[in-house]
Amino acid sequence: MDPEIALLHNYLIVGAVLFGIGMIGFFSRRNMIVMFLCAEMMLQGVSLSLVAFGRFHNDFGGQMLVIFIIAVAACEAAIALAVVLMLYRRAGKLDVIVWQALREDNQPAFEEEALPEEPPAEPWPSLSRAGLSPEILPEETDFRSRL
């Protein structure tokens, strides 16, 4: 395979993986800062793909777009931190689950279910150590005459 194309493929795959991890993280995490970081990770995946395409086409347009993406992401980060800080001051938590007052009338609020309490673990069965004569309990000698 042409080395240029192999190189492009490698970068595209890494870019797609970054994008995918970011998206999964965005949908599954509840901490606002982590969600924002996951979105940033998606942008990094896009940037990597763009730079790889730019090199493949021998064109600077892709890198130019990447520089703009970085600048815009910086602006968004500034606003994000301000918004998150203000929400943290109000609620004292970074968890997005706090913010669910706005929803359909008949829709129940998402309530965090406590995990069911685990029963105390039963002790593992134990064997007496090998190579020693077992300890003889006094009550056993009563009905086991051979001992």
Add this chain to the structure above:
Amino acid sequence: MSAETVRLLTPEIVLIAVAVAIFVAGAFADAPKWFRWIAGAGVALSAVALWMQHGAAVCSGPLTIDSLAYYGRWLALVLGALFVLLTARPLAGGGTPEYVGSLLLAIAGLMLVSGAGELVLMFVGLELISIPTYVLLYLGRRDAASQESAVKYFLLSILASAILLYGLGFLYGTTGSTELGEIHAALAGSRPALPDAGAVPVGFDMFARLALVLIFAGLGFKIAAAPFHFYAPDVYQGTTQANAALLSVVPKAAGMVALVRILVLAMPGLEAFAWKLALVMAVLTMTLGNFMALWQNNLRRLLAYSSIAHAGYMLIGLTVGLAPAIVRGSQDGVGALLFYLCVYALATVGAFAVLEYLGREDAPIDAVDELAGLGRARPLVAAAMSVFLFSLAGIPLLAGFWGKFALFLSALGVDPGGVSVRPWFVGLAIVGALNAAVAAAYYLRIVGVMFFRTPLAVPKAEGGMGPWLTFTVCAVLTLAIGAFPRPLLQAANDASRQSSVQRAAPDLPPVELAGRTGP
């Protein structure tokens, strides 16, 4: 970047300069009233600059200043003037200069998107709308609901930006250029897309299709199309009337223009796939929006679902624009979309302005029942509100009727010469008409509450002069377009037709625009 580029961008530069001046002055001066006047003057100055260059059609470099760009920019300026009027009341908690400055930046972003001929400029324009919007949502009101809506919009908007960018990245990867003209040439086959003909990366033929899906998803968030509409009702409910009006109009207009610029004008050869996607989204969006609106009691939430439904109607126009039609009808799909955009924007901004006028600063109008008896207490305001609601419902002889008429006509006019896709478009028009009938139910419910219910408590109407002027202007324009739809419809059709002609043959000398047409 030449002197010509700077000259063409004068209207945007004026707006941004005024916004920056307001931001800086706001740190030193405490005169909330003056900033409104300065902002109004900035919009007027920008309009003068746009008027001076009107007629020049330039399609080069990162800018595509064609008639579509002029249509979008005039729409943006009209909306900008309306929003400056609508938010005339100084904010209670301070921050007026930041609010006004962000408003001007968002309008400048919409103007940039309208004239963008390049992916980078288009992305920057879209972000110039999004980032000030976060600030507007935060500044509007300072209670918990408002902050919740700010954070919801913020997080989902970043996600949508990332998805859109991934799409733009694949579009760039397929064609090797960020300029829309070059992209069109590469996809149409008149320019080689790959650096050398021998080596083709695996999956390369799928990239363009992937780009289309991702771009549709990313812009679908901006226009609040199902399944990317989730944020809209919550965010509108939590924020102020003026912010809800802004959110329901400005990002939607930008998203629609960007969809037309990228999908219709720059991606030939993908129509067979694109129109099906657009058709499914159109049907889904309008049906879901209309049916969910039937159950709402909160007015802003109801109008949010209505705005989702209207995005669905507009997607009919996009579907027709993408259709592989050999014989097209008399009405152009994209033209109908642009006309509808204008009509919808006037009615929606007007409706929110009425609510803003009726509400008090600390007690905005929330529930439908709060409008009870308005017809007796304030007949003129109630009449204006009815005009907007009838227009949104598409009652004949109002602007909204002509908008829906043009859209359905364009769908019925598609005739791809014997291929069996015509039933799909006829079906689309029928679904649209059925939806319009469903929508009438909830619009007329509000009208009924206003006129046929005894008043519970007469609204104080402390909104002041600004919102009053806004809804009056909107009502007059809605009635005027209803009576004389032809000039605006003509302008919208010209915008669609001339920009597509220019795209197909960029070497031709630019089309001289006929007269000064603007909304």
